[in-house]
Amino acid sequence: xxxGVISDVHGNRVALDAVLSEMPDVDALVNAxxxxxxxxxxxxxxxxxxxxxxxxxxxNHDRAVASGTAFRFNSMAAAGVEYxxxxxxxxALAWLENLPDERLACDGxxxxxxxxxxxxxxxxxxxxxxxxxxxxxDVLVLGHTHVQGHETFDEGVxxxxxxxxxxxxxxxxxxxxxxxxxDLTVExxxxxxxxxxxxxxxxxxxxxxxxxxxxxxxx
Numbered sequence: 282x283x284x285g286v287i288s289d290v291h292g293n294r295v296a297l298d299a300v301l302s303e304m305p306d307v308d309a310l311v312n313a314x315x316x317x318x319x320x321x322x323x324x325x326x327x328x329x330x331x332x333x334x335x336x337x338x339x340x341n342h343d344r345a346v347a348s349g350t351a352f353r354f355n356s357m358a359a360a361g362v363e364y365x366x367x368x369x370x371x372x373a374l375a376w377l378e379n380l381p382d383e384r385l386a387c388d389g390x391x392x393x394x395x396x397x398x399x400x401x402x403x404x405x406x407x408x409x410x411x412x413x414x415x416x417x418x419d420v421l422v423l424g425h426t427h428v429q430g431h432e433t434f435d436e437g438v439x440x441x442x443x444x445x446x447x448x449x450x451x452x453x454x455x456x457x458x459x460x461x462x463x464d465l466t467v468e469x470x471x472x473x474x475x476x477x478x479x480x481x482x483x484x485x486x487x488x489x490x491x492x493x494x495x496x497x498x499x500x
Contacts, residue, residue: 282462284387286442288313288395288424291342292365293446294322295482296455297329299474300445307459311386313424313442314395315340317377318358320446320479320493321486323365327373339380340395340424341402347378357489364488385418390462392418396425407432410439420460429456431467438465453499 285307290297304310312335317323323346330337342358345351346366351359369377382401383394397403398414398421405414405423407430415421419437428450429443443456450456454471461467480493 282309282387283307284391284420284460284462285310286313286422286440286458286460287311287445288422288442289315289340289427289444289446290326291315291318291444291446292320292323292326292361293455293479294320294325294329295476295478296446296472296474297326299472300455300457301329303470303472304457305459309387310335311391311393311422312337313340313393313422314338314380315342315424317346317361317365317369318342319361319488321364321482321488324368324370324373326446327369327376331373331376336384336386336393337380338384338393338395339377339382339401343377343380347374347380357492360489361492364486387462389417390419391422391460392416392420393422396423405441406430407441412436412439414439419462419465429458429469429471431458431469433465433467438467440467443469443471447496448499451499453497 345362351362395401397405410432412434415436427444431440442458459468483493
């Protein structure tokens, strides 16, 4: 069984479309959170997850948009939250609000969290992955850091597919991964997309310019 793994779409429809178009055939698709925030297509990205019934957990930006509070967010993040709140209908907001902090998928073999199994908001980078993070699942999927990476242990795999919509690991291309549950191998993928289209849309939406420009550097 091959599972497509995404995270941190952050309202970037252009990057999400590129990832979904380029992804090889998989038996399931899962999402480690932060569907919305920053970029100017929150409604389209929520709809993409809902229409595919993608198992998804709540990221910190999803929570902020659903609750209407951006406490401790920087100006770029806060602007993205406000923008999303204004453009999501009640059904989309309810979908975000009802996302769980963690969930099991693929008959319990894959566990999804956003930051860390003990704290959904904890940044956990690939060099911090450990077997102690695993429970009964074969694969633990994290997001939040926007840094792609994975580690394989005797107990299973801990992985972050990287960010679809706002990579921060020095590679500007949209990130995703595919995990094979039969042999517990992970393929990490990157996809080029039209960043200029996003930059122009950010400007047209009146969002902070830096939201778009940072995409060129993958930072």
